[in-house]
Amino acid sequence: MKKKLLAMTMAMLMGAVAVTGCSTTTVEESGETAEGTPSEEGEDETTTDSFTGNGDKTLNVFLYMQEHEKEIYKDLVAEFVDEHKDEIKEVVFEITTQDEYNTKMIANMTANDLPDVFYVGPSAVRSYVDNGYVLALDDYVDADTVGKVWGTTQEIYRYDGSNVGSGSLYALPKDLSCFAFAYNKDLFDEAGLDYPDPENPYTYDEFMEVCKALTKDKDGDGEVDQWGVANANQFGMTPYLYSNGVKFLSDDMTKVNVANNDQLKEALTFYTDLTIEGVTPTVDQDAALGGYQRWLDGQIGFYACGTWDVAAFMDDATFPYEWDLCGWPVGPSGDGKSHTWMGSVGYCVSANSENPDLAAQLIAKLSTDENGQKAVSGITTGNSIQLPNIVDLAYGEFKDAVADGTLPFPSNMDVIFGYFDGNDHYEAALQETDYTYNAEWFDPFWQGVSNIQSGDITVEEFLQEVEPEMQSALDNAIELQNSATN
Amino acid sequence: MTGKKSKTQLSAMAKREERWAWLFIAAPFIGFLCFMAYPIIFAIIVSLSRWTGINSLWGNIVGFRNYIEIFQDAKFWKSMLTTIIYMIGIPIGMILGVTIAMGLNRKIPGRRVLTTMYYVPVVSSLVAVSILWAWVFNYDYGLLNTLIKFLTGAHGPNWLADEVMVKVAMIIFMTWKGLGSSIILYLAGLQNIPRDYYEAAEIDGAGSWAKFANITWPLLSPVTFYILITSLIGGFQVFVEVQVMASNGGKNYSAATVVFYLYEKAFKNGQLGYGSAIAVILAIIIFIITAINFHGQNKWVKTID
Numbered sequence: 180m181k182k183k184l185l186a187m188t189m190a191m192l193m194g195a196v197a198v199t200g201c202s203t204t205t206v207e208e209s210g211e212t213a214e215g216t217p218s219e220e221g222e223d224e225t226t227t228d229s230f231t232g233n234g235d236k237t238l239n240v241f242l243y244m245q246e247h248e249k250e251i252y253k254d255l256v257a258e259f260v261d262e263h264k265d266e267i268k269e270v271v272f273e274i275t276t277q278d279e280y281n282t283k284m285i286a287n288m289t290a291n292d293l294p295d296v297f298y299v300g301p302s303a304v305r306s307y308v309d310n311g312y313v314l315a316l317d318d319y320v321d322a323d324t325v326g327k328v329w330g331t332t333q334e335i336y337r338y339d340g341s342n343v344g345s346g347s348l349y350a351l352p353k354d355l356s357c358f359a360f361a362y363n364k365d366l367f368d369e370a371g372l373d374y375p376d377p378e379n380p381y382t383y384d385e386f387m388e389v390c391k392a393l394t395k396d397k398d399g400d401g402e403v404d405q406w407g408v409a410n411a412n413q414f415g416m417t418p419y420l421y422s423n424g425v426k427f428l429s430d431d432m433t434k435v436n437v438a439n440n441d442q443l444k445e446a447l448t449f450y451t452d453l454t455i456e457g458v459t460p461t462v463d464q465d466a467a468l469g470g471y472q473r474w475l476d477g478q479i480g481f482y483a484c485g486t487w488d489v490a491a492f493m494d495d496a497t498f499p500y501e502w503d504l505c506g507w508p509v510g511p512s513g514d515g516k517s518h519t520w521m522g523s524v525g526y527c528v529s530a531n532s533e534n535p536d537l538a539a540q541l542i543a544k545l546s547t548d549e550n551g552q553k554a555v556s557g558i559t560t561g562n563s564i565q566l567p568n569i570v571d572l573a574y575g576e577f578k579d580a581v582a583d584g585t586l587p588f589p590s591n592m593d594v595i596f597g598y599f600d601g602n603d604h605y606e607a608a609l610q611e612t613d614y615t616y617n618a619e620w621f622d623p624f625w626q627g628v629s630n631i632q633s634g635d636i637t638v639e640e641f642l643q644e645v646e647p648e649m650q651s652a653l654d655n656a657i658e659l660q661n662s663a664t665n
Numbered sequence: 666m667t668g669k670k671s672k673t674q675l676s677a678m679a680k681r682e683e684r685w686a687w688l689f690i691a692a693p694f695i696g697f698l699c700f701m702a703y704p705i706i707f708a709i710i711v712s713l714s715r716w717t718g719i720n721s722l723w724g725n726i727v728g729f730r731n732y733i734e735i736f737q738d739a740k741f742w743k744s745m746l747t748t749i750i751y752m753i754g755i756p757i758g759m760i761l762g763v764t765i766a767m768g769l770n771r772k773i774p775g776r777r778v779l780t781t782m783y784y785v786p787v788v789s790s791l792v793a794v795s796i797l798w799a800w801v802f803n804y805d806y807g808l809l810n811t812l813i814k815f816l817t818g819a820h821g822p823n824w825l826a827d828e829v830m831v832k833v834a835m836i837i838f839m840t841w842k843g844l845g846s847s848i849i850l851y852l853a854g855l856q857n858i859p860r861d862y863y864e865a866a867e868i869d870g871a872g873s874w875a876k877f878a879n880i881t882w883p884l885l886s887p888v889t890f891y892i893l894i895t896s897l898i899g900g901f902q903v904f905v906e907v908q909v910m911a912s913n914g915g916k917n918y919s920a921a922t923v924v925f926y927l928y929e930k931a932f933k934n935g936q937l938g939y940g941s942a943i944a945v946i947l948a949i950i951i952f953i954i955t956a957i958n959f960h961g962q963n964k965w966v967k968t969i970d
Binding site for chain 2: 285288289303306307310312462463464466467468616617618619626627629630655656658659662663
């Protein structure tokens with residue numbers, strides 16, 4: 180009997196093992212984990228470097244980044260310690276992988292033992308501030324420093340206690356990225372088509388026509404083997420919808436608005452028609468080989484291009500085709516501009532830091548040091564990991580480096596700058612999921628779209644059906660968002 | 666001599682030895698307290714809260730609300746049903762396991778090589794073989810569909826993106842992965858059955874089926890029992906296979922298991938309280954099923970003694 184009891188207890192424990200362990204995704208950079216983004220590449224395990232000075236202040240820095248970024252930022256920290264060597268005793272610079280990072284940060288928060296400097300993503304600003312983890316930077320970072328970076332990154336880390344976008348500043352950007360659109364020039368040449376105009380993005384109708392012209396059976400076996408466009412998961416769907424003025428949520432982010440949303444209905448019909456009309460691989464074909472692989476293989480005319488994808492696409496070994504950037508197609512019911520989403524992660528200072536001033540100076544250096552930004556953007560290294568955070572640098576030396584060939588980058592880079600800055604043709608914003616506690620409310624929507632593409636349900640039926648499920652998940656997210664004040 | 670009396674008579678050396686004994690007992694016991702008891706109790710507390718990892722745990726205790734919501738949660742029931750459907754592979758694996766083990770129990774050439782081959786999947790990394798099988802099941806380029814096209818001329822099913830076929834694919838994969846260990850266990854069981862039982866049966870005129878049904882299968886029942894218990898417990902915990910082969914949970918969430926759902930809730934959507942409540946429910950289910958099994962074993966599990 181005792182043995183039985185022991186065995187049963189063991190069984191129960193095995194069941195309970197699933198209970199332990201923790202992690203969260205609040206600091207994940209939107210979309211950069213999307214399919215086809217080689218974010219894992221070069222990531223290694225945790226490393227800790229120590230930089231010492233002659234002073235008495237200690238700073239603990241805890242971040243995640245890729246191997247090749249790490250070296251650049253280590254040099255910056257060493258330089259910072261040298262500049263402040265009379266103040267600093269030690270800067271501990273701990274770098275880990277993104278997965279590890281989230282787990283460790285939760286442990287740190289639970290133990291109330293935060294490093295002086297860590298990351299906060301736009302979606303986590305509210306939670307972090309409401310729970311008292313991060314320091315307002317207003318008194319520590321001067322307006323000149325803040326003014327150097329893209330307008331978007333000045334805004335998204337502000338929070339006034341009820342809304343993100345205004346109020347005190349809580350972080351400086353590590354980077355800003357966006358999901359632009361790219362086309363394979365070689366396929367355009369073969370088809371005898373004019374290249375897309377970077378100044379004037381296609382309308383939905385024009386885009387459909389071009390895609391039809393690019394879709395072919397090249398080897399004559401009766402099956403299509405080149406498509407106009409392939410769409411990268413939900414991150415590659417939303418730009419089509421945003422470009423028709425679609426908003427999934429009410430302005431105060433509390434109500435899901437899909438069932439009676441004409442702009443969404445029109446845009447989603449267009450998006451799913453791309454598959455139904457056959458200008459994208461079918462749902463089955465897409466499951467067999469993803470769009471990213473097909474794009475690299477030269478089977479696809481248009482494909483999404485995150486700012487982080489540029490280096491891979493510029494590499495002839497990875498992508499042996501001529502290509503350039505263009506805008507996402509513009510829907511008839513929007514504001515006439517091409518829209519996409521942006522992503523960012525920021526450096527923040529712990530509210531409990533013993534040396535907030537020094538910590539703030541360090542993040543200002545990591546975020547806006549000119550030499551550091553020249554290195555990560557590739558102006559001095561020839562390898563662009565990200566766009567410069569400093570606007571003047573982006574429009575100045577960065578463009579010069581691209582123009583004189585020292586930095587491999589597609590010539591239509593103004594498309595990206597247009598999205599970053601906003602102009603007559605381009606506009607970008609964070610995704611709505613970045614403003615809610617989690618992105619769970621969007622899952623039922625994305626998961627159902629393939630049912631429209633395979634003809635199992637109409638757009639109209641789908642939108643009616645999915646709204647309650649989305650609203651219920653959103654209500655949950657709102658409750659968790661507000662739980663900080665409990 | 667009573668225990669108490671003997672204790673008072675312990676020599677100094679015996680006392681010292683006793684202290685060491687306690688120390689040795691303490692090591693696993695403290696390990697159990699820190700790494701098992703504490704996390705379990707903590708998880709139970711978390712399951713009663715809306716803890717996110719960021720907010721305060723004690724400020725967000727909500728009683729049994731998570732549990733009530735789980736029972737009304739369609740996605741939870743869907744993933745639970747899928748988990749149970751995957752368990753169809755358990756009896757299939759047993760039948761295949763005992764059949765192959767009986768084959769390997771004969772004096773055939775190369776049986777050691779064969780046994781090793783069957784056991785290789787068991788010792789291989791689950792993630793690695795899951796990736797491999799995702800390729801086997803690939804719609805256009807997979808080994809399986811290439812074979813189907815070669816044999817029948819028709820295109821095979823979209824294994825991993827079809828609501829029904831993904832379950833078939835998962836069952837095939839999990840059966841393959843677990844087969845080696847049931848073969849080894851059955852083989853050991855077969856070798857424990859005394860030859861003279863079969864000889865006696867042969868004298869009585871028993872055929873091979875009669876021998877199997879009346880000697881082999883009953884005497885293998887302790888092995889079957891062990892495999893059943895461990896497979897059921899493992900079956901409720903399936904996660905990696907889904908994560909690798911249908912990372913979004915499959916079409917309309919058709920491939921997701923309970924643990925996969927738990928993981929998404931807790932770690933993707935930051936609902937640690939809700940996730941913990943699912944884990945506690947899962948632990949209770951496993952406990953009940955194991956208890957039923959132990960309770961029922963007297964009815965069918967036979968031993969040689």
